[in-house]
Amino acid sequence: MIQPFGFSEAALRRYSRQMILREVGGAGQARLAAARVAVVGAGGLGSPAALYLAAAGVGVLGVIDADRVELSNLQRQILHGTKSLDVLKVASAQARLEDLNPDVKVVAHAVRLEAANAREVLAGYDVVVEGSDSLATKLAVNDACVLLGRPLVAAGIAGWEGQLLVVEPGRSACYRCVYRREPPEGSVPTCAGAGILGPVAGVLGALQALEALRLCLGLGAAAGGRLLLFDGAAAELRSVEVRRAPACPACGVSSSKEPTES
């Protein structure tokens, strides 16, 4: 029997715990089923983000990562497992996500995003979740999202800390309003350099999925206008205000329409 909004009995049961929410219901679940979300980076952040997005039933989930699974990934990159060592991360992700939720169409993009290809790859998505491991990639993804008008949920982690920023192009600060360009090599910590415990990635990746789902549901970002700062050593989540920079090379009034060099 076809239920309202065209959901099967199985789908209604699968999503029942979120459809109970006033903010979701059948209409919200239908919005999720029509949503196309891209996850940049299938690693520490992308793993929890993609898992929760798939579990919630987004229609299309694009996973973008050029790398293969390595042993040192498995301490935090919970999409992958021992059996997928040396497999392309997007292939490993696709298998896991399709098992979690066969309703979701998972699209694997085995590429590294940069200024030259970001717009083309991301054009087919409505919301972008950014969990790569370089400021250069974050800036390239940001610039593409600003040009495409796609909301972006970007996060970074290292050590015991993480940050999250939601960019709503044309309305809120973009990533480049906050961090204008790529700093000198080695000056910004990475997971390999600073170390990290898995759950720090889990917290931020889950927060990213939460914000992305809110955007797909039309609820707006809860973190809009703020840079969220998580300190896992103090169990603190706080925020600072972010504002659009008038002279921002990506989204400022006088910005050009071409991608900006990092």
Next chain:
Amino acid sequence: MPVLVRIPTPLRRHTGGAGEVYAKGKDVGELVEDLERQFAGFRDRLCDESGDFRRFINVYVNQEDIRFLQGRETQLRDGDEVSIVPAIAGGR
């Protein structure tokens, strides 16, 4: 005018591991000098040769970015909270 300064993890090696320190200054510029007095080498991590804050580090006074206030001349009062927030780019 003691002000609470929140120190991000990458800079805590200069503060003996402390994530929160107190410093003094009538404005942000003086605060940085006081931090340098307390923790030698700290200023170089924050600022480049011309004394400007590095582009991947933002400074907030009571959660507001000083770039939208008076920059280094942003006035400080007792009880203000200053956060030093560098970009964090790890993800994988």
